[in-house]
Amino acid sequence: MPMPLTKIAPSLALAGALLLAAQAHAQVSVQDAWVRASVPQQKATGAFMRLTAAQDTRLVAVSSPLAAVAEVHEMKMEGDVMKMRAMPALALPAGKAVELKPGGYHIMLMDLKQPAAAGSTVPLTLVLEGKDGQRQSLEVQAPVRALGAGPASGHDAHGGHGNHRH
Ligand SMILES: [Cu+2]
DSSP, X not given: OOOOHHHHHHHHHHHHHHHHHHHHHHHEEEEEEEEEOOOTTOOEEEEEEEEEESSOXXXXXXXXXXXXXXXXXXXXXXXXXXXXXXXXXXXXXXXXEXXXXXXXXXXXXXXXXXXXXXXXXXEEEEEEEETTSOEEEEEEEEEEEOOOOOTTTSGGGSGGGGGSOO
């Protein structure tokens, strides 16, 4: 007995949506995501990972329930001073691994709602934009790591925090 079309159509649409979602997630792979542990009075910390996109993609926004503000930052030498600043977008060229790491590109988590506790996991939502302007969200669960970070290697060691809003 043929099914009425009205019943078939929604399920096909759903299947299509699920397929699209699966493909979207396959386009950018995330490796070694982690967040630097923070202490209670610290208002900001960094998130790091390696991103590899199958096609040219841009990371255009980040959010996390841990932080009121999350931005993609780059570190740049200005004269002798290492500074960091927010980037409107981070290019992820097809097939090329892009490292977000201390001292380089990173995701800045600011106005922390609670400390990033070592051993916990911080959810991050990456908003990725393809060449066609289509945006997709990618959920990342980043473990929090306490690095034996001396003052010299800590995220606060560089001079660029002055232009942050806190
Ligand atoms: Cu930063």
